[in-house]
Amino acid sequence: MCYILLDTDSGISVASSSPPWLLAHLGPVLAVAAGFAHTCAVRADGQLVCFGRSEYNQCDVPASLGPVLAVAVGEHHTCALRTDGQLVCFGRNGFNQCDVPASLGPVLAVAAGFAHTCAVRTDGQLVCFGDNFTCNQCDVPASLGPVLAVADGYFHTCAVRTDGQLVCFGNNACNQCDTPASLGPVLAVAAGDHHTCAVQTDGQLVCFGDNDYNQCDVPADLGPVLAVATGRAHTCAVRADGQLVCFGRSECNQCDVPADLGPVMAVAAGYAHTCAGRADGQLVCFGNNEWNQCDCT
Template identity: 25%
Template sequence: MGESIRLSVVGMDDDGNKYPVQVTWSSNDPEIASIDEEGVLVALAKGTTEISYRYEDLERSVEIYVESKPVDRIDLSVHTWEELLLVEGASVTIQAETYGTMGVGASVPVRAKVDFTIEDPAVATIEDKFLEGVMWHVTIRGEAEGTTNLVITSPQAPEELELRVRIRVRAYDQPAAEWQTDALAAGFFTNCALAAGKAYCWGEGIFGGLGNGRDEISAVPVPVAGEHVFVQIGTRESHVCALDDENRTWCWGNNFAGALGTPQSVLGYSNVPVEVASAPPFAKLRVGNNRACGLTSEGKAYCWGLNSHGQLGIGTTSDEQPEPTAVVGDHVFVDIVFGGNVTCGLDVQGKIWCWGERTSALGLGEDIPHVNPAPVQLDVPTTFKSITAGYFHVCALDVDGDLWCWGNGEYGQLGIPVSFDLYFPTKIEIDHTFVAIYAGGRHTCGIDQDGAAWCWGANESGQLGVGDSLSSTHPRAVMGDLTFAELALGSSTTCGRTTEGYTYCWGDGSAGRRGDGTSSHAYYPMPVTAPTTEDGGEP
């Protein structure tokens, strides 16, 4: 029981020569043993049945007796102590693998019959299930708001071996969006947007990250203090920087290691924008954790803030570098992205350079110095048009539209079916072509040619926006049939702006990070609340 074998039929001509014969197969009891059109017989349950084969008008059958192999363990792709969350109309696939003890104490995978039962089919149903090798794949669909249990048993296992997964289905209710913005930035604590040159932020106000003169949480967007006209904005961890219409740089929030462009001993944090007075005029501004970089119109990079692992690329290391300092080398960069203690730049020729701490996200292998304070070119047989970085992984699109990733893959954020690190840029085989790619703390998203968003990686808070709480190693479509122009990924929150400018966030809602006035998680895109006069002015 649980095993498979391929059957075949041969004919014999008048001279005694054998030749293969194509026959039609059938099973008298497919619950005991099934057989497909290729003749693959699968033993499913203990018992006796007949397998028939037919060639033209000739039909024969053979009796099959199936014995069962004992199952002593069933492993699931979800934890039984965690609640599986689903949204009405959304489906999710989980896996179950059976094991039996063979020989002396050796537990090995065995092919076995497994029963999957939903206790309340009004809440959730089993949409599909199939056995592939020794692995069962079961697709569950959320039907209506409520809770129920998925019960997993096997007739080949002891009666006491019963697994139960709690399923909670939430209602699907996506209100119409009202707030139109021009740019987005998502961080680990704070999210921000630009609308008609005005900056608005929401979420955790610790260290003054909202920039509104207060250190309080706001679950709805509030205007950043001052009469600034901003054209770019960025955030990552606990500070925000923005570029105004005169190419001046302003920052607010936590000034750890001089991230605001001022020595930390002089300014611990600021809840209103302060100018980085020593910064040259920038054409592009990028913000990382406790550091930032700007690009001049000539593509020269200047960075400031935390430099303990050489992540500023200025040729030295230091705990603090508050003054914007030129990245070493004659590079002409078109973009800069930040990992945890790794920074990478894309140059005008489509080459990628990285610097900082020796981790897999550096993309230079394991046999390198622990600290790399100057840019090193990655050895990749192609050129690139865009790059993005999460906390411990980096992804890029090459000129042909192919996706390359490297770094930590523990949660599936690299888009490969195994959860290990890639120490060199690796081409990812996926069934999608993206025009834009974005990385968050432990997840990745892309926008395809039609403006549809696809996400993969960690999903414990719903940051993939696919209607459930399961992580994924492959791209899954974001719910809602929205057409996106831009995405911004934080740690466990994702925000998006449609082609009409309407603004949505989903995922972790703690401390008001989603901006809709609540602190709950959302498992699909939900509109960000438009600022009102009570919040400090219309957008």
């Protein structure tokens, strides 16, 4: 299990022997995203901070970026939504997943998959770009209409329409795009490598797709949830009381929620690590730390 303490002033990470090692020097965070082996957090002042594996410069935040509202992290790329609504992406660009269309305009939300990126424009139109050769995960259905939210999996995309209907497209080898007929309207969606989870309007969590590691087996006693995040093969949900619950593959302890974590407001799930934004704004990460994506030793 790993927690992180990041000194953003010196650029030096510091480990502590007394968990939890909170991100005391990072300061309160508003949002967090986790990828294959890197993590990005939006500080309260809007500054984006990224750490972990950066062989494609996916952690090299552009000096000219300015304050941001949201961040999405793919396998090896990062996309940030600036306060003016402009989308900026950096990192691996082998499939043009960082080439933001010049005509995109301001956006409200962004998601990043293995090598594709999707953005929700201010008019609700969904635009996707990047790898589309594998499974057509960038082929937005013509009949989709305006959407409120989007999530990108490894090779699939899911969007929540303004009427709450969930629509998924792309790779469906594990039925991760087969939205259950009984699902009903949803408020939020998360897409893992080969599974999808949606929060219904009543707060109930529904997951479908690959379940080899029980990542779709929602605990019977979970109750209503406020947020959900999906990694390669694990799922984490924030309950209505703020408690974080994770289930699925946990070979790196990415599902072992610290007993003293306390209530959280946000969660992100990477390939094999998990990061939670506590109610006090502090960030705690645990799981695989091979590339310092949890920034502990």
